[in-house]
Amino acid sequence: MAATLIAISTVLGVSLSDASLASDPNEWHVATGALDDDCHHSGVNPDGGTQFILTCPQSSISPDGRWRLVQTPAVGPEEVYDVGIEQAGGGPMVEVSGVNDGMPFILYWSPRPGFFMINHWGGSGLQRPRVFRATAAGVVELKKHLRAGAAKAREISPCLPDDERLWLTGDFQKWSKDGRRIAWVFNTRPDMCVFYDPSFSTGPIPPEKRWKPFLMISDVETGAIVSNSVRMLADGGDRELPTDGPYADF
Incomplete structure (x- = not known):
């Protein structure tokens, strides 16, 4: 599925840009709700977190350069998309379970290699802090x-x-x-x-x-x-x- 969506994004001319390159490091990017489609609200924040929004596909590379978290473009009336981790040098993308639900989320990479936090928006201004570890065998939630x-x-x-x-x-x-x-x-x-x-x-x-x-x-x-x-x-x-x-x- 991920490969298909990435291929579609290429045909449509949609860029999966690295958020660290696309954002002003001094500007805050905060989603205003589940239906927010303003890509100015998506990007890297001064505290190092990266705001992801459904309609603004992007990616973010871990501090050690090994891993990349990717949000693929939403496709079709059902807005099907994936959120996953891949090795930055290439290879298949592995799903980060339950994150592709249409809700915004903020990614924080850990200083410890392979670990990352997702502040996953759940509606009504509330979030759930979810911790994951990326390994060669897949992504595990802690x-x-x-x-x-x-x-x-x-x-x-x-x-x-x-x-x-x-x-x-x-x-x-x-x-x-x-x-x-x-x-x-x-x-x-x-x-x-x-x-x-x-x-x-x-x-x-x-x-x-x-x-x-x-x-x-x-x-x-x-x-x-x-x-x-x-x-x-x-x-x-x-x-x-x-x-x-x-x-x-x-």
Whole structure:
């Protein structure tokens, strides 16, 4: 499928440009929603992340030059396209599972070779920080940090529903210098804790009933939350990374 779409893009004259070459490094590119088709909102950001949008196919090469993440052009009325990883020197493209769903995403390569993060947009301004590892055998998604993060979120906010698929979202902040850990923020829908207490569904939710956003550092392979890294955040407050304790390595 990937080879077919790339061939079609060649016939149509659509370029799969390397985002690192196409964007002004001082300009921010942020998707405004699932239907955003403005390619000025697609490209490399000053923090090193690359914004991808359905209608703006592009690619991005890993810092070590070995891997390239490719989003192929959308084809046909169903807008069929692929998102995958290929060796930068050539070879077949391997799918990055579940990313070709029409939603925007931001790619962050890790300093550690082969690892990358995708902040995958899920609607309503919410994202899910997904970690992947590219190997010669294929692309593997690492999910343990999400499970541990969900457990900590439920510990802090017992009002969250049992089915974490309804609410497990968050924002990637940064890779550690060695690329083994990520700093990320847990947040979710503002009304997510309403469902456990219907009496508040038609009015303001008391502060003690709301879920609480927090910052944490997770080991991407073990999923463990690093000791002393959980920091409670004011809703809508400043999310600049601290520099003390375990955050000194970021």
